[in-house]
Amino acid sequence: xxxxxxxxxxxxxxxxxxxxxxxxxxxxxxxxxxxxxxxxxxxxxxxxxxxxxxxxxxxxxxxxxxxxxxxxxxxxxxxxxxxxxxxxxxxxxxxxxxxxxxxxxxxxxxxxxxxxxxxxxxxxxxxxxxxxxxxxxxxxxxxxxxxxxxxxxxxxxxxxxxxxxxxxxxxxx
Ligand code: HEC
Ligand code: HEC
Numbered sequence: 001x002x003x004x005x006x007x008x009x010x011x012x013x014x015x016x017x018x019x020x021x022x023x024x025x026x027x028x029x030x031x032x033x034x035x036x037x038x039x040x041x042x043x044x045x046x047x048x049x050x051x052x053x054x055x056x057x058x059x060x061x062x063x064x065x066x067x068x069x070x071x072x073x074x075x076x077x078x079x080x081x082x083x084x085x086x087x088x089x090x091x092x093x094x095x096x097x098x099x100x101x102x103x104x105x106x107x108x109x110x111x112x113x114x115x116x117x118x119x120x121x122x123x124x125x126x127x128x129x130x131x132x133x134x135x136x137x138x139x140x141x142x143x144x145x146x147x148x149x150x151x152x153x154x155x156x157x158x159x160x161x162x163x164x165x166x167x168x169x170x171x172x173x
Pocket of ligand 2: 022049103104112113116120121126128129130131132133134135136144145146149151152
């Protein structure tokens with residue numbers, strides 16, 4: 001019994017960290033207002049990508065939203081804020097977002113993207129780091145895995161990066 005179960009458990013332990021890192025689905029309790037109000041100018045970012053305090057900061061200054069006006073009526077604002085805070089990231093690797101908070105400023109985002117050259121970020125098809133779908137076509141469905149990458153102007157990227165990743169071994173998510 002123990003003998004036959006062991007390999008299965010070992011495989012599950014090995015696989016779970018990367019499965020968690022690659023896949024960040026939108027929580028089921030997302031109110032329809034979230035996609036409608038926060039997914040029109042950019043994708044509706046998964047709440048797990050920022051800490052609760054940072055989401056509160058975003059939601060407290062919607063009238064001056066990164067140079068735009070994204071103000072909402074108080075009921076909707078509150079509904080969205082509650083959802084974001086409830087599902088916010090909880091680990092210290094999501095710190096560093098700054099003010100105004102940017103999920104592209106967090107320690108984890110920087111670590112995951114620091115191998116990309118400046119030329120990639122300047123590519124017109126990318127435009128801004130917040131344009132997740134430019135490189136992660138499945139971003140809105142929460143798919144950020146290496147298999148689902150199409151980095152503009154970087155045909156050889158996939159294999160190269162895969163190699164790099166194997167060499168360094170797996171990092172914590
Ligand atoms: C009127 C358009 C508009 C609406 C509506 C809007 N945003 Fe934004 N948002 C922007 C712009 C523009 C930026 C800056 C993007 C950039 O720098 O590339 C931004 C950036 C952000 C960022 C930072 C992204 C980064 O750089 O990491 C967050 C987080 C964010 N928005 C959350 C929200 C939330 C939550 C809502 C809904 C309450 C919302 N946005 C609604 C236009 C909008
Ligand atoms: C210019 C291209 C580009 C843009 C834009 C971009 N990414 Fe990435 N992203 C990458 C690359 C390349 C990797 C590294 C893949 C790897 O290590 O498996 C990565 C890795 C990730 C990972 C880690 C996946 C894992 O396997 O652990 C997450 C999560 C992620 N990106 C989220 C985002 C989010 C959210 C945005 C938008 C706010 C974004 N990315 C914008 C290229 C991009």
